[in-house]
Amino acid sequence: MSDEEETQPTDDQKIEIAKWFLLNAPAGEIQYIAKDMKAVLQDETLYTTAAAVAFPLYNKSHMICLDFPDRSGEVMVTPFSEIGENEYVDPRTAQVAVVDHVNQVCRRARPANDEELPTPYIEEYRYALDIEVTKYVSEAYPKGICSVYCVNGKDVEEPGMDFDLVVVISAARLNPQNFCNGSWRSIWNVEFKDEAQFVEVRGTLQVGAHYFEEGNVQLDAKHECKDSTMLMSPEDSAHSVTTIIRHHETEYLNSLQTSYSKLPDATFKDLRRKLPVTRTLFPWHNAAQFSLRRDIQKSLGLEKK
Amino acid sequence: MEAAMGLMRRIPPKHSEAALSALLSLLPHHSADLLSQVDQPLQVLCDVDSGKEFILCEYNRDADSYRSPWSNKYHPPLDDGLYPSQELRKLEMEANDVFTVYCDQYYEGGTSSVYIWENEDEDGSRTADGRRGYLEEGSWEAIHVIEVVPLDEATARYCLTSSVMLSLTTNDESSGAFNLSGSIRRQMNMDIPVDEGHLCNMGRMVEEMESKLRYSLDQVYFGKTKEMICTLRPPSELVQTSLPEQINK
Numbered sequence: 001m002s003d004e005e006e007t008q009p010t011d012d013q014k015i016e017i018a019k020w021f022l023l024n025a026p027a028g029e030i031q032y033i034a035k036d037m038k039a040v041l042q043d044e045t046l047y048t049t050a051a052a053v054a055f056p057l058y059n060k061s062h063m064i065c066l067d068f069p070d071r072s073g074e075v076m077v078t079p080f081s082e083i084g085e086n087e088y089v090d091p092r093t094a095q096v097a098v099v100d101h102v103n104q105v106c107r108r109a110r111p112a113n114d115e116e117l118p119t120p121y122i123e124e125y126r127y128a129l130d131i132e133v134t135k136y137v138s139e140a141y142p143k144g145i146c147s148v149y150c151v152n153g154k155d156v157e158e159p160g161m162d163f164d165l166v167v168v169i170s171a172a173r174l175n176p177q178n179f180c181n182g183s184w185r186s187i188w189n190v191e192f193k194d195e196a197q198f199v200e201v202r203g204t205l206q207v208g209a210h211y212f213e214e215g216n217v218q219l220d221a222k223h224e225c226k227d228s229t230m231l232m233s234p235e236d237s238a239h240s241v242t243t244i245i246r247h248h249e250t251e252y253l254n255s256l257q258t259s260y261s262k263l264p265d266a267t268f269k270d271l272r273r274k275l276p277v278t279r280t281l282f283p284w285h286n287a288a289q290f291s292l293r294r295d296i297q298k299s300l301g302l303e304k305k
Numbered sequence: 306m307e308a309a310m311g312l313m314r315r316i317p318p319k320h321s322e323a324a325l326s327a328l329l330s331l332l333p334h335h336s337a338d339l340l341s342q343v344d345q346p347l348q349v350l351c352d353v354d355s356g357k358e359f360i361l362c363e364y365n366r367d368a369d370s371y372r373s374p375w376s377n378k379y380h381p382p383l384d385d386g387l388y389p390s391q392e393l394r395k396l397e398m399e400a401n402d403v404f405t406v407y408c409d410q411y412y413e414g415g416t417s418s419v420y421i422w423e424n425e426d427e428d429g430s431r432t433a434d435g436r437r438g439y440l441e442e443g444s445w446e447a448i449h450v451i452e453v454v455p456l457d458e459a460t461a462r463y464c465l466t467s468s469v470m471l472s473l474t475t476n477d478e479s480s481g482a483f484n485l486s487g488s489i490r491r492q493m494n495m496d497i498p499v500d501e502g503h504l505c506n507m508g509r510m511v512e513e514m515e516s517k518l519r520y521s522l523d524q525v526y527f528g529k530t531k532e533m534i535c536t537l538r539p540p541s542e543l544v545q546t547s548l549p550e551q552i553n554k
Contacts, residue, residue: 008330008333009330009331013330014331017327017330017331020323020327021312021316021324021327024316024317024320024324025315025316026315026317029315032311032315033311033312033315035308035311036308036309036311036312036315037308037312038308039307039308040308040309040312040328040331040332041331140538140539141537141538142536142537142539143537144538171537171538172537173533173536173537180529180533181533182530182533182534182536182537183537184534184537184538205481207534207537209529209530209533209534210315211487211525211529211530211533212314212315213525214489214490214491215314215468215487215488215489215490215525216313216314216315216316216318216321216487216488216489217318217485217486217487217488217489217525217529217530218317218318218485218486218487218530219483219484219485219530219533219534220317220319220482220484220485221481221482221483221484222481222482223481223482224481249538250540252481253534253538253540254540256483256534257531257535257540259475259483260527260531263473263485263527273410273411273412274516274519275411276410276411277410278410281509281512282406282407282410282411282508282512284403284501284504284505284508284509284512285501285502285505
């Protein structure tokens with residue numbers, strides 16, 4: 001604020017600032033922020049250091065989807081599919097992708113080895129759930145991608161132990177020419193409790209939208225929910241879990257729509273009226289008279305509050 | 306500088322203060338530009354003399370002090386701060402009175418402050434801050450900067466740049482955390498005869514602009530972002546489902 005002291009931030013501080021900007025990019029916009037950040041920093045080395053840390057975090061948090069180089073399928077970059085530094089497994093095609101985070105591409109792919117994949121017993125459940133969820137996602141989301149990973153107990157060979165799967169669903173609508181981008185991310189943790197023969201389902205849904213023509217308007221909404229079902233055969237459990245997911249996600253969308261329809265009436269009206277109580281525009285040339293009347297009203301206690 | 310503005314356009318509005326701070330530290334030479342071009346949430350201070358509130362913004366700031374439009378004094382006191390000329394001060398006082406009534410009429414509460422200064426040409430500025438909460442938190446803040454250039458004896462050109470910042474937040478059981486916020490900026494230029502006085506002309510422009518902004522905020526805030534969500538995941542009525550199970554609430 002005071003112009004006398006030229007406190008230049010330290011290199012470390014500059015890196016932190018660059019990381020912060022990159023991490024806070026809305027869905028699909030990190031490359032634009034990257035370009036602007038480089039221009040503002042004017043220092044290639046500092047930027048590269050920041051990007052090396054920020055990009056992986058951003059990519060995982062946004063669950064970006066990359067194509068395998070040979071177009072054999074896609075891999076999702078998520079905290080759950082990470083099996084090594086810059087390595088992400090795709091259970092569907094049993095491949096591991098080596099990812100270049102900063103450029104957001106998959107450099108190479110290799111087949112996954114046995115230790116990196118779940119056992120056949122677990123895979124039955126994972127696979128069944130994957131089928132159901134993929135079907136659901138293709139119906140509910142025009143452009144959604146999903147995947148199912150085993151995050152706990154992937155070496156379990158037979159009934160008797162607990163294991164956890166996670167379902168990730170990600171949909172992004174990027175329309176930079178119309179200055180509008182949006183994203184939907186859901187993460188569903190599915191815990192199979194063997195002893196109680198119970199499946200606990202916990203979901204976190206996150207929705208974002210960004211409109212930036214002549215301004216900057218963003219929606220940021222988050223919701224958590226949980227549910228449960230019986231532990232059954234892989235196919236039946238998968239069916240049941242997917243029904244739960246579908247139910248909660250649809251409900252959440254409905255409640256978002258309700259929030260939206262309530263807002264204009266409730267809030268906007270309260271914040272600023274369309275017209276004054278008089279139903280006419282403000283009488284600028286007569287303002288002094290208005291003011292006098294208002295003072296009288298106030299002193300008579302007639303003012304509307 | 307363009308890159309800096311690009312960044313401000315993408316960073317979530319709720320972080321805009323932090324973002325501006327960061328940019329100011331990285332680009333100290335551009336601080337004047339940044340401060341005047343980036344809209345920040347408005348803060349309010351109480352004038353010690355009149356007990357009335359006034360808004361703090363770039364236009365009444367000198368060093369770290371802010372000038373109150375009610376008493377014309379700097380808070381905290383400043384030895385040689387900038388003050389408007391006698392004539393402008395008169396207009397400023399009148400403007401503040403009138404806009405208070407305007408603010409009352411439209412916002413039924415809230416605060417407004419007008420600051421006028423000379424800047425090669427004649428500049429006028431008004432800031433209005435209406436705060437209301439129906440949900441957990443909601444706020445509307447508007448800044449209008451009008452540049453007034455006398456064209457000839459009878460007419461003047463008015464260039465109005467307005468920005469409105471709106472923030473709405475809810476947090477409840479059924480819908481979780483919901484935050485919709487941001488700002489839009491518009492411009493309007495008009496040549497108007499001065500016979501009814503500058504205040505009248507400026508006031509009418511501001512009123513018209515605010516109504517326009519309110520309308521487009523409705524369309525933009527609610528319209529576009531809602532549209533985006535429905536594009537991401539169309540409501541179930543539009544989706545063909547083969548499973549018989551559906552929500553039965």
